[in-house]
Amino acid sequence: MIKLRHFLAEVFGVIRTLLADDSAKSTMIVGILIYSVLYPQPYVGEVLRDVPVVVIDQDKSTASRTLVREMDVTDLVDVTMSAPDMETARDAFYRRDVYGIVVIPAGFEADILASRPAPVAAYSDGSYLLIYSNVMRAVATVAGTMGAQVNYARLTAQGIDDSTARTMLSPVTVTNVSVFNPQGGYASYVIPAAFVLILQQTLLMGIGLLHAGRKPPAGRRLWATIAAYFGLYMIWVAFTQMLIPYLYSIPRTGDLVTLFLIAVPFICACIAMGFAIAMAIPWREGVVFFLVVIGMPLFFLSGISWPVEMIPDHLRTISLLVPSSTAISAFVAVDQMGATAQDVAKAIQTQIVLVVVYSALAVALSRLPHNRR
Amino acid sequence: MLVPLPLILFLMLAVIFAPGLPRDLPVAVVDLDGSTMSRQIVRMADAAADVEVVEQLASLSEARQALVAQRAYAILMIPAGMEHDLLLGQKPEVVVFSNSQFLTAGGIVGRSLSTTVSTFSAGVSLRLLEAQGIGTDRALDLITPIPVQASPLFNPSLDYIQFLLSAIMPTVMQIFICATAVLSFSREHHSPNGMPRLQRIARSPTRAILGKLLPYTFVGTFVLLLGDVVLFRFFGASFRGNIFVFFLNGFMFILACQAMGALIALIAKDTTGALGMMGLIVAPSFGFAGVSFPRFGMTLFSQIWGVIIPLTPYLQLRTDQTLRGAPLEYSLSTMAWLFAQLVVFSSLLWLMTRKTMAQTPVVIENITAEPQESKT
Numbered sequence: 001m002i003k004l005r006h007f008l009a010e011v012f013g014v015i016r017t018l019l020a021d022d023s024a025k026s027t028m029i030v031g032i033l034i035y036s037v038l039y040p041q042p043y044v045g046e047v048l049r050d051v052p053v054v055v056i057d058q059d060k061s062t063a064s065r066t067l068v069r070e071m072d073v074t075d076l077v078d079v080t081m082s083a084p085d086m087e088t089a090r091d092a093f094y095r096r097d098v099y100g101i102v103v104i105p106a107g108f109e110a111d112i113l114a115s116r117p118a119p120v121a122a123y124s125d126g127s128y129l130l131i132y133s134n135v136m137r138a139v140a141t142v143a144g145t146m147g148a149q150v151n152y153a154r155l156t157a158q159g160i161d162d163s164t165a166r167t168m169l170s171p172v173t174v175t176n177v178s179v180f181n182p183q184g185g186y187a188s189y190v191i192p193a194a195f196v197l198i199l200q201q202t203l204l205m206g207i208g209l210l211h212a213g214r215k216p217p218a219g220r221r222l223w224a225t226i227a228a229y230f231g232l233y234m235i236w237v238a239f240t241q242m243l244i245p246y247l248y249s250i251p252r253t254g255d256l257v258t259l260f261l262i263a264v265p266f267i268c269a270c271i272a273m274g275f276a277i278a279m280a281i282p283w284r285e286g287v288v289f290f291l292v293v294i295g296m297p298l299f300f301l302s303g304i305s306w307p308v309e310m311i312p313d314h315l316r317t318i319s320l321l322v323p324s325s326t327a328i329s330a331f332v333a334v335d336q337m338g339a340t341a342q343d344v345a346k347a348i349q350t351q352i353v354l355v356v357v358y359s360a361l362a363v364a365l366s367r368l369p370h371n372r373r
Numbered sequence: 374m375l376v377p378l379p380l381i382l383f384l385m386l387a388v389i390f391a392p393g394l395p396r397d398l399p400v401a402v403v404d405l406d407g408s409t410m411s412r413q414i415v416r417m418a419d420a421a422a423d424v425e426v427v428e429q430l431a432s433l434s435e436a437r438q439a440l441v442a443q444r445a446y447a448i449l450m451i452p453a454g455m456e457h458d459l460l461l462g463q464k465p466e467v468v469v470f471s472n473s474q475f476l477t478a479g480g481i482v483g484r485s486l487s488t489t490v491s492t493f494s495a496g497v498s499l500r501l502l503e504a505q506g507i508g509t510d511r512a513l514d515l516i517t518p519i520p521v522q523a524s525p526l527f528n529p530s531l532d533y534i535q536f537l538l539s540a541i542m543p544t545v546m547q548i549f550i551c552a553t554a555v556l557s558f559s560r561e562h563h564s565p566n567g568m569p570r571l572q573r574i575a576r577s578p579t580r581a582i583l584g585k586l587l588p589y590t591f592v593g594t595f596v597l598l599l600g601d602v603v604l605f606r607f608f609g610a611s612f613r614g615n616i617f618v619f620f621l622n623g624f625m626f627i628l629a630c631q632a633m634g635a636l637i638a639l640i641a642k643d644t645t646g647a648l649g650m651m652g653l654i655v656a657p658s659f660g661f662a663g664v665s666f667p668r669f670g671m672t673l674f675s676q677i678w679g680v681i682i683p684l685t686p687y688l689q690l691r692t693d694q695t696l697r698g699a700p701l702e703y704s705l706s707t708m709a710w711l712f713a714q715l716v717v718f719s720s721l722l723w724l725m726t727r728k729t730m731a732q733t734p735v736v737i738e739n740i741t742a743e744p745q746e747s748k749t
Contacts, residue, residue, distance in 0.1 A: 023645035034653055041675040042660040048670045067519075093526075094703040096689075099667075112518065115511075119520045126528030127696040129536055131667055133480070136523050147518040154515070160505070167462040168501045169516075172455075172494040175466055176487050178473035179440065186666050189476040209645055285559075285644050289552050290378070292652040296545060296659065297382045300389050306533070307446070307478040309399065310392050315385065333441060336474050343442040 010224035011231070018228070021210060023284075028206035032236055035198050039191070040248050046185035050078035051134045053100035053124075054089045057082060061109035067120070067146060071102065076138035093125075100124040100135035112150055130186075180337045181251070188250045192335055193304040195240035196328045200270050201295050203233055207274030208287030216279065216366045229271050237263045241335055254335035261341045262330045265351035269323040272358035279365035302328035321357075326350045376592060379549045383542055383600045387608070390538040394530065397425035398482050401445035403436050404429060408456035410493075414467070418449055418489045423481050440472050447471040447482040449490075459497065527611070527696040534608050535696055540664040540688050542600045546593065547630050547658065547684050551651050553589045554634030559644035561585070568729040578726040582719075586631045593627040605695075613698025618708075622690045625711050629683040632718035639725040658682045686711040 018024050053071075057064050072079040081098055083089040089101045103121040111118035120143060124135035148169060155165035181188045207229065211217075217225045241259060245252045281287045300306050301319040308316060308329075319325040330347035333339035341348070365371065400418070404411045419426040428445060430436050436448040448470040452458075458465040467490045471483030495516050502512035528535045561567030575581035601623075604610045612619075634651055641647035660666065661679035668676055668685075679685040686707050693699040693707070 022642065023649060026646060027649050031649060031653060035657070038653070038678075039657045039660070041678065042657075042663070042671050043666055044672060044675075045666070045670050048667060051667075052669070094693075094697065094699045115514070115518075117514045117518060117520055119522055121522040121524065123524045123526045125697075126525030126531050127536055127692050128664065128667055129531060130665065132525055132531070136521075139521050139523070143519040143521045150518045151515055164462065167464055168498055168505070170494055171459055171462070171464065171497040171501065172490060173464055173466040174469065174487050174490040174494070176469045176471065176483055178479070178483070179470050181473040181476070184473045184476065184480075186476070189474060190660075190665075205649075285556060285648060288645055288648040288652075289556065292552055292648060292656065293378060293545065293549050294382065295652075295656055296541070296548070297386055300386065300541070303443075304475065305477055306389060306537075307395050307398055307475070309397070310395050311389055312391075315388050329443065332474060333443065337441045337472075339441045343438070 007220065007224060007227075010220055011228045014221075014225045014228035015232070018206070018210065018232075023288075024206050024209045027202050027209060027288075028232065031202055032198065032240070036195075036240065036244055039194060039198070040187055040244075043187035043190055044248060046187050047075075047183055048130050048134055048186070049075050051076065051100060051131050051138075052080040052098045053077045053102055053135060053138075054081040054083050054092050054098040055079050056084070056086065056089055056101065056103045058106040059104050059108035063109035063112055063118075063146075064104045067104060067108075067142060068102075070142040070146065071138050074138045074141065076134045076141075099128065099131045102135075102139055115154055185250070187248055188336070189304070191248060191250060192241065192245060192252070193302065193328050193332050194299065195244060196266075196331045197295065197299055197302070197324050199233060199236055199240060199267075200322075200324045200327070201291055201298075203229065203267070203270045204274045204277060205288050205291050207271065208278045208281070208291065209284055211275065211278040212284045212287045213282040213370070216275070216362075216371060226271055229274075230267055233267045233270070234263065237267065241331065245335070252335045253338040255338065255340075258334045258339065258341050258344075259331075262327065262334055262344055262348055262351070265348055265355060266323055266327040266331075269327075269351045269354035269358065272355050272362060273323065275362035276358045276365060279362050279368065279371050282370045298322055298324055299328075301325045304328055304332065320350055321354070323351060323354055376596060379545060379596050380599065382545050383596075383603065386538060386541055386545070387603060390534050391608075393532045393534045393608075394423070395478060395481055395533075396422055398423060398478055399427040399445050400424050400447045400449060400482050400486065401428040401430050401436055401439045402426050403431070403433055403448060403450045405453040406451050406455040410456040410459065411451045414451060414490060414493050415449070417493060418486055421485045421489055424485045424489075436470070440470065443475075445472075446475060446478045447486055449486050527613075527698075532610075534604070535610050537664075538608075539604055539610055539691065539695065540662070541659070542604065543597070543626070543687060543691065544659045544662070544684060546597050546600070547626075547682075547687075548652075548655050549596075550589070550593045550627055550630040551634035551637070551655050552648060553592070554586060554631040555638040555647045555651050556644070557585050557589060558635040558638035559641075559647050562639055562729060568726075572730040578723050578730060581730065582635070582722060582726055586635060590627055590631060593631070594624060597623050597627065610695065612695050614694030615701065618701060618704070619691075619694045622687060622694065622708065622711065625708075625715055626683055626687040629711060629715040629718055632715060632722045633683065636718055636722045636725060639722070639729060655682070658684045661685065662688050664688055680710075681714070683711065683714050686714070 055068050057068060068079055071077055081092055092098045093101060101123040108118045122135060122139040124132040126132055151169050152165055178184055277287055302325055326347040330344040333344055402415050404415060415426060418424055428439060439445040450468040452465055455465040469483055469486040472479040498516050499512050502515060503509060525531055561571045571581050575584055605612050637651045638647040641650050661675055661682055662685045668679055689707050690704055693704045
């Protein structure tokens with residue numbers, strides 16, 4: 001009992017050391033708080049709405065006006081301008097006043113009435129994929145609905161009965177259901193994942209700031225140090241994985257025990273890696289510099305924004321050395337998709353292997369002459 | 374250490390995005406019908422370039438498990454009696470469940486599977502209309518009365534190299550350049566009497582700033598150019614602009630980043646504090662720059678925050694000069710914006726440098742040549 005009390009006193013001693021170091025405090029505490037306010041800001045809108053588009057209506061008929069109105073009504077785009085010709089439209093496009101151009105050629109209505117195909121053209125900016133997809137979905141949906149109405153009228157006019165006409169035009173119904181992130185929200189997609197990386201990077205940096213170029217803690221102090229960082233970061237796990245989604249209304253379905261099962265080995269792997277880096281680079285500024293620069297590229301190894309299947313095998317294998325490469329998608333699976341421990345077993349195993357590897361490495365490196373002073 | 378790090382990162386990013394477009398992403402099928410027609414749909418789905426059917430599962434609960442365990446990005450569910458219902462004209466419903474938590478992959482496979490089913494449906498429709506005595510050509514016209522000619526301007530294949538890699542490289546460079554500027558200025562600012570010594574050596578703030586930053590300007594320009602050579606030569610990313618203007622933008626971008634980094638170094642209390650502050654400001658800038666989620670869809674705060682980060686105008690200028698090939702006149706206002714950032718950051722830096730250089734030297738016993746906070 002007394003031993004435990006001594007140990008706890010030691011743990012609080014470590015926390016006091018951490019709070020006394022301005023850089024470590026601003027990285028491991030203040031930094032995460034600032035990030036939790038700042039980082040989600042660009043994405044709080046969740047879904048992209050009302051992309052401004054310009055329409056070139058060369059037909060100026062009832063049908064063409066209906067098409068334009070229907071497009072404007074959708075959430076996806078906003079018809080902010082109408083242009084007489086491509087020249088004017090292109091000018092608005094280059095100025096970034098609009099991000100899409102819809103052309104309704106002359107003869108649109110006449111073609112429909114004569115039962116000829118009445119094509120429309122849509123141009124959007126392939127350099128911004130989210131914008132492109134909005135514009136194309138808007139045009140395709142509206143053209144599809146209008147086309148179906150036109151067709152239905154044509155077939156029933158030929159004496160085909162109502163239900164047969166419907167069946168003929170679309171014999172199979174396709175329904176697309178988005179699961180886990182039903183509205184396809186951008187914040188729901190990027191924030192839970194990004195904060196796993198933020199936890200890893202700040203923890204690695206903090207350990208670097210507190211231990212690089214210094215004599216590593218030993219004995220009870222070492223275990224107290226590990227316990228202190230572990231405790232602090234388990235609080236941050238709860239904060240970033242539960243409170244932040246709540247604050248930004250991001251749906252989460254995760255089960256606490258499973259979250260714990262992935263969070264514990266992940267935080268341990270980060271602590272071990274942090275000590276290994278601190279022992280390897282005996283220069284505080286160097287550690288921070290290195291970690292700040294590699295942060296963003298690490299995100300693209302996680303499989304969240306770019307599928308892991310597309311990453312070449314050897315790079316994927318090397319990337320397993322960084323805890324976030326497997327942990328990010330495991331956290332997301334648990335929190336956002338309701339995965340069980342079994343579903344993320346491989347990621348948990350990888351984290352445990354990393355704990356062992358980096359602990360051994362840190363111990364080995366601590367015997368280097370520069371760490372023994 | 375300085376030059377290899379961004380180059381290694383560039384190389385790694387290039388390897389990640391080398392395929393350009395995701396292909397053969399895994400999907401699973403729940404075919405409860407097991408008919409000739411349902412097998413035809415599955416074959417058609419598998420034949421699409423972006424999708425590969427990796428599993429046939431017996432139930433939806435197994436399918437859900439496959440989604441959660443990330444063995445598949447989407448499920449194609451064909452209901453029992455699909456063929457039978459179809460022949461009776463009862464409009465069977467085929468459902469595509471796509472994992473939108475993985476927005477890119479889930480979106481691609483979801484769209485691909487829906488297109489496959491629609492194509493199949495159109496095929497059936499065509500046969501039904503022909504059976505009604507409507508000729509093939511007429512029937513084809515009937516299926517899509519208002520065809521949409523969709524054209525992605527500038528990036529016709531919707532390639533991720535052009536869209537993402539081309540934007541990520543400058544983002545990594547911005548962090549790298551700011552960090553080197555922080556380190557080079559902190560060396561003086563955060564060592565005892567460093568700034569007065571700088572005063573003795575350089576004599577004027579302008580010369581001090583140039584002397585500190587210029588070497589890294591060359592390093593930064595060289596690395597940025599090297600990255601672009603890889604992008605445009607090796608990956609054949611399109612370049613439709615003016616090389617001189619493109620280079621000028623890159624140069625202004627590097628200078629603006631350096632001025633911003635150095636300014637942070639002079640404001641912060643110590644070197645690691647400066648690096649931390651720099652990280653907080655610069656690291657999230659990719660989101661604010663509006664490449665992934667566009668700026669016009671953001672809150673006012675995010676739009677304003679984006680305005681002060683050099684990456685935002687630079688990425689716009691890059692798009693103008695590479696993909697869009699916009700005539701120069703359209704880029705002028707954005708260039709003025711980047712230039713204004715450069716002017717503001719440099720002036721503040723000049724003022725801060727002059728102020729700190731003017732400090733009277735403090736006599737300390739153990740003046741060290743290098744900042745050695747790490748050893749304290």
